Amino acid sequence: MxxxxxxxxxxxxxxxxxxxxxxxxxxxxxxxxxxxxxLGFLAAIGTTIALWASVGQLAFPQGTGFFGTVETSAFxxxxxxxxxxxxxxxxxxxxxxLPEHSHHQGEYYALIVFGAVGMCLLTSAxxxxxxxxxxxISSISTYILAGYRKQTGRGPxxxxxxxxxxxxxxxxxxxxxxxxFGATGTTEIYQIAQLAPIAQNQPLVLxxxxxxxxxxxxxxxxxxxxxxxxxxxxxxxxxxxxxLSTAPKAAAFALLLRVVYEIxxxxxxxxAPLLWVxxxxxxxxxxxxxxxxxxxxxxxxxxAIAHAGYLLAAFxxxxxxxxxxxxxxxxxxAAMNVGVFAxxxxxAGYDEQLSLIDDFRGLIYRSPILGSLLxxxxxxxxxxxxxxxxFGKFYSFSAAVDGGAIALAIIGLLNSGLAAAYYLRLALVxxxxxxxxxxxPPKPHVGPAVIAAISLAVLTTLVLGIVPGAVLHAAQSAAHxxxxxxxxxxxxGAPLQSPQ
Amino acid sequence: MHLILFFLFxxxxxxxxxxxxxQTHPINSALSLIVVMTSLAVLYLLLGAEFLAIAQIxxxxxxxxxxxxxxxxxxxxxxxxxxxxxxxxxxxGFPAVVVLLAVLATIILRAQGLASxxxxxxxxxxxxxxxxxxxSQVLFHELLLPFELTSVLILIAILGAVAIARREGSEVGxxxxxxxx
Numbered sequence: 001m002x003x004x005x006x007x008x009x010x011x012x013x014x015x016x017x018x019x020x021x022x023x024x025x026x027x028x029x030x031x032x033x034x035x036x037x038x039l040g041f042l043a044a045i046g047t048t049i050a051l052w053a054s055v056g057q058l059a060f061p062q063g064t065g066f067f068g069t070v071e072t073s074a075f076x077x078x079x080x081x082x083x084x085x086x087x088x089x090x091x092x093x094x095x096x097x098l099p100e101h102s103h104h105q106g107e108y109y110a111l112i113v114f115g116a117v118g119m120c121l122l123t124s125a126x127x128x129x130x131x132x133x134x135x136x137i138s139s140i141s142t143y144i145l146a147g148y149r150k151q152t153g154r155g156p157x158x159x160x161x162x163x164x165x166x167x168x169x170x171x172x173x174x175x176x177x178x179x180x181f182g183a184t185g186t187t188e189i190y191q192i193a194q195l196a197p198i199a200q201n202q203p204l205v206l207x208x209x210x211x212x213x214x215x216x217x218x219x220x221x222x223x224x225x226x227x228x229x230x231x232x233x234x235x236x237x238x239x240x241x242x243x244l245s246t247a248p249k250a251a252a253f254a255l256l257l258r259v260v261y262e263i264x265x266x267x268x269x270x271x272a273p274l275l276w277v278x279x280x281x282x283x284x285x286x287x288x289x290x291x292x293x294x295x296x297x298x299x300x301x302x303x304a305i306a307h308a309g310y311l312l313a314a315f316x317x318x319x320x321x322x323x324x325x326x327x328x329x330x331x332x333x334a335a336m337n338v339g340v341f342a343x344x345x346x347x348a349g350y351d352e353q354l355s356l357i358d359d360f361r362g363l364i365y366r367s368p369i370l371g372s373l374l375x376x377x378x379x380x381x382x383x384x385x386x387x388x389x390x391f392g393k394f395y396s397f398s399a400a401v402d403g404g405a406i407a408l409a410i411i412g413l414l415n416s417g418l419a420a421a422y423y424l425r426l427a428l429v430x431x432x433x434x435x436x437x438x439x440x441p442p443k444p445h446v447g448p449a450v451i452a453a454i455s456l457a458v459l460t461t462l463v464l465g466i467v468p469g470a471v472l473h474a475a476q477s478a479a480h481x482x483x484x485x486x487x488x489x490x491x492x493g494a495p496l497q498s499p500q
Numbered sequence: 501m502h503l504i505l506f507f508l509f510x511x512x513x514x515x516x517x518x519x520x521x522x523q524t525h526p527i528n529s530a531l532s533l534i535v536v537m538t539s540l541a542v543l544y545l546l547l548g549a550e551f552l553a554i555a556q557i558x559x560x561x562x563x564x565x566x567x568x569x570x571x572x573x574x575x576x577x578x579x580x581x582x583x584x585x586x587x588x589x590x591x592x593g594f595p596a597v598v599v600l601l602a603v604l605a606t607i608i609l610r611a612q613g614l615a616s617x618x619x620x621x622x623x624x625x626x627x628x629x630x631x632x633x634x635x636s637q638v639l640f641h642e643l644l645l646p647f648e649l650t651s652v653l654i655l656i657a658i659l660g661a662v663a664i665a666r667r668e669g670s671e672v673g674x675x676x677x678x679x680x681x
């Protein structure tokens with residue numbers, strides 16, 4: 001029935017899994033006193049091949065593999081490329097900034113690569129059981145990575161908080177999946193999409209949707225499910241924070257798009273107002289809290305919450321307009337946020353001697369290139385034209401206006417103005433003349449891998465800001481494949497235990 | 501007969517769950533959890549899910565609970581202290597849970613088209629239609645991919661336990677990860 005062999009449908013995930021296993025094997029067979037740093041190159045090469053493989057998947061017709069559990073389409077390829085790109089940048093960043101003699105570098109790289117397997121799979125799963133397992137794979141690897149700096153008290157604190165709250169949220173998602181199975185008798189997304197509108201127990205479907213939304217909104221750190229974000233970003237090593245704030249979020253947004261636009265399009269009148277409220281709350285809470293922060297990473301964590309709010313504004317858009325805007329914003333946000341975290345990693349170092357905003361005073365005089373890069377990414381986060389952030393916000397808010405949520409767009413614009421205050425504060429501090437008594441911090445070590453990572457982020461941000469056409473086109477075709485009604489599936493197969 | 505069993509074990513289950521929250525000593529809570537798990541297994545059996553019932557006993561009441569009690573005893577955890585935070589959590593948490601359960605119960609009770617379950621009906625001695633056979637057909641056929649994916653999940657859990665437990669000996673420990681599996 002399916003001319004494309006199933007393995008091609010999960011090719012990027014398979015490559016990433018093999019890379020992870022290879023890293024573990026090589027790590028175990030190297031003598032203990034040898035540097036593990038080169039395992040990072042192995043991971044980066046594997047990720048690049050996976051990225052290339054996911055682009056190659058565009059050649060196949062849209063369809064599912066493995067008995068309708070995974071799908072390849074323009075939508076999945078868009079998010080695969082995005083996630084692999086983010087992971088690649090995070091790996092390159094770690095290569096030069098992880099302390100040379102850290103004892104478990106092998107596990108570190110393997111965990112990042114395995115986490116990428118989960119995130120990629122999350123975007124392509126069309127079976128809720130696969131969704132759940134993929135989410136767990138990505139979550140567990142990030143829980144562990146968040147606590148990787150065990151010397152400080154904050155590392156384990158971040159890991160435990162993230163683990164407890166994250167497991168709680170996953171339980172909500174699982175409960176939602178169980179209820180939707182109870183209402184429709186299947187866990188396949190396309191079949192649910194067909195059966196949910198005609199299900200006899202609409203209250204059950206509603207409860208399922210509500211519980212699933214709670215679980216997913218936690219993962220994208222939207223208010224009021226955001227409390228974990230600042231502590232986790234602050235406690236996690238900065239390269240990990242760069243990964244955490246972008247890749248799992250991109251995957252979770254892909255899942256959210258799939259859930260609301262593909263499973264529950266008929267309940268739009270219910271989830272659209274709900275997401276409206278969450279979007280406004282996230283923007284406002286995130287920006288107001290960010291204004292009061294002294295720690296740079298905490299400030300960026302609250303700014304990440306605010307950006308989740310801007311992104312959710314796109315969900316007010318109808319059909320493919322909303323999906324395309326959300327997908328584009330995810331890409332733009334990922335590029336600039338990974339970039340700003342990369343610069344902060346270089347400035348502050350892995351151990352973060354410099355964590356407060358005041359520590360960045362005079363940065364542009366100490367190292368002009370790093371200083372200007374920091375200001376460049378901050379400008380993009382504000383959303384000034386010729387950067388990715390501008391077009392991201394532009395498409396998101398115009399999708400909202402298009403969907404009739406004009407008030408939402410206005411609140412979003414006001415919030416962007418508010419956000420400019422704290423981004424500019426950091427930028428101005430960096431551009432100030434250093435005071436004489438301030439001890440000059442050590443010069444950061446900048447290697448070729450970091451240069452590659454940062455130039456990738458800069459290039460993407462610039463391309464998205466100056467010639468957004470190609471990416472927008474990709475996002476639109478992705479949106480269309482998500483909207484395509486499922487191919488006539490052979491009679492909704494006998495489920496395992498159909499409700500009598 | 502089935503009905504009596506159902507009420508008996510449903511009662512045990514509820515009593516165990518309430519006792520679990522009530523107790524302040526971790527070992528008492530762990531032991532009540534065993535009661536909950538075992539009575540749940542009997543309820544599964546009554547619904548005709550014999551495989552699930554046995555798995556519940558082996559995995560939860562057996563393996564997981566042994567680990568639980570083991571860790572509690574190793575850490576020599578004392579009586580739980582009531583802090584301001586935990587009192588506040590109890591004040592806010594209990595009403596919130598009651599509201600959530602009430603909403604869910606209303607939804608499930610008002611759902612139409614769900615026929616009442618027939619206790620003990622699904623149990624069969626016919627080897628070809630036992631749900632072990634059905635389950636394995638689904639698990640190794642339609643759901644092969646998720647089944648294989650769990651191996652990656654477990655691999656990550658092991659990897660994480662190693663990464664966390666090595667060297668510094670921080671107590672975030674492997675126990676959580678094992679429980680997660």
